[in-house]
Amino acid sequence: MNKQQGSKNLLTEPFIKFFRGKNFAFLGTVNKDGSPQVTPTWIDIVEKEKEKEGEDHEQIILINTAKDRIKQKNVSKNPRVSISIVDEDNPYSMITVKGRVIEQTTKGADEHIDKLAKRYLNADKYPAHSPDVKRIILKIKPEKIFYIPPRYTEYLQKNK
Amino acid sequence: MNKQQGSKNLLTEPFIKFFRGKNFAFLGTVNKDGSPQVTPTWIDIVEKEKEKEGEDHEQIILINTAKDRIKQKNVSKNPRVSISIVDEDNPYSMITVKGRVIEQTTKGADEHIDKLAKRYLNADKYPAHSPDVKRIILKIKPEKIFYIPPRYTEYLQKNK
Numbered sequence: 001m002n003k004q005q006g007s008k009n010l011l012t013e014p015f016i017k018f019f020r021g022k023n024f025a026f027l028g029t030v031n032k033d034g035s036p037q038v039t040p041t042w043i044d045i046v047e048k049e050k051e052k053e054g055e056d057h058e059q060i061i062l063i064n065t066a067k068d069r070i071k072q073k074n075v076s077k078n079p080r081v082s083i084s085i086v087d088e089d090n091p092y093s094m095i096t097v098k099g100r101v102i103e104q105t106t107k108g109a110d111e112h113i114d115k116l117a118k119r120y121l122n123a124d125k126y127p128a129h130s131p132d133v134k135r136i137i138l139k140i141k142p143e144k145i146f147y148i149p150p151r152y153t154e155y156l157q158k159n160k
Numbered sequence: 161m162n163k164q165q166g167s168k169n170l171l172t173e174p175f176i177k178f179f180r181g182k183n184f185a186f187l188g189t190v191n192k193d194g195s196p197q198v199t200p201t202w203i204d205i206v207e208k209e210k211e212k213e214g215e216d217h218e219q220i221i222l223i224n225t226a227k228d229r230i231k232q233k234n235v236s237k238n239p240r241v242s243i244s245i246v247d248e249d250n251p252y253s254m255i256t257v258k259g260r261v262i263e264q265t266t267k268g269a270d271e272h273i274d275k276l277a278k279r280y281l282n283a284d285k286y287p288a289h290s291p292d293v294k295r296i297i298l299k300i301k302p303e304k305i306f307y308i309p310p311r312y313t314e315y316l317q318k319n320k
Contacts, residue, residue, distance in 0.1 A: 030195070035258065091200070155281040155282060
């Protein structure tokens with residue numbers, strides 16, 4: 001199996017497609033009792049603004065959740081996350097990103113969930129806005145990437 | 161949001177479809193450094209044989225992995241797992257099962273991966289058998305189920 005590990009530019013091929021399609025990310029966090037938690041979620045990635053001229057660009061993964069959801073509470077205690085995404089065109093191609101929540105912000109979070117709803121649902125606005133739900137963006141710094149290129153293509157073709 | 165929690169019969173509707181389709185399960189475990197790990201995997205479910213007459217049937221989730229894979233090493237240290245599956249017909253319908261690996265066995269594991277390859281790939285045999293890989297079935301006892309019925313159907317219809 002051809003695997004690639006280490007730090008990569010997630011905004012280039014073959015990685016970028018995992019963050020631009022309609023496929024869900026499965027976010028792993030750790031509960032306060034030490035058990036694991038996995039939640040399907042929409043996902044986004046952006047280039048972080050450079051703080052100084054000449055600095056390398058840095059990519060930040062964004063997950064839009066709500067205050068007091070299990071994953072938000074978990075990452076507030078233990079910021080380490082694992083994100084698994086399979087390719088919608090070939091689910092045997094996959095990426096896993098280990099990373100860390102470096103910031104949580106409510107700023108722009110309502111607009112950001114609208115943007116994700118457009119991409120994932122083709123909805124003009126996120127259909128589940130509620131005054132009782134305070135949306136929060138989790139900003140995740142990728143630390144380790146594990147990628148598997150497409151496999152079993154001949155079987156998937158045959159089963160179409 | 162209509163949520164159902166608690167212990168349920170996973171071999172009945174609406175739960176059974178998550179374990180019989182081609183959708184992957186995303187298995188969450190905890191690494192030895194306390195960080196989370198998520199891996200996409202094939203999944204199966206069986207009825208455990210009754211040990212005594214009159215006993216309730218018990219369902220066991222089966223995940224077929226290989227010796228020394230990260231998930232196998234993780235559950236050998238910390239048997240708690242979280243399994244997340246989205247419905248292939250409506251990814252906004254999902255099930256999360258919290259559970260515990262109660263047994264690991266190599267017995268029947270090669271035949272079992274062939275059975276899964278038939279279901280997922282329509283292959284006569286698992287295409288990646290290797291003498292260097294010792295397959296192992298993880299037997300998981302479900303402890304807590306969280307289910308979300310289909311949502312956003314109108315958007316999914318419109319985008320077809």
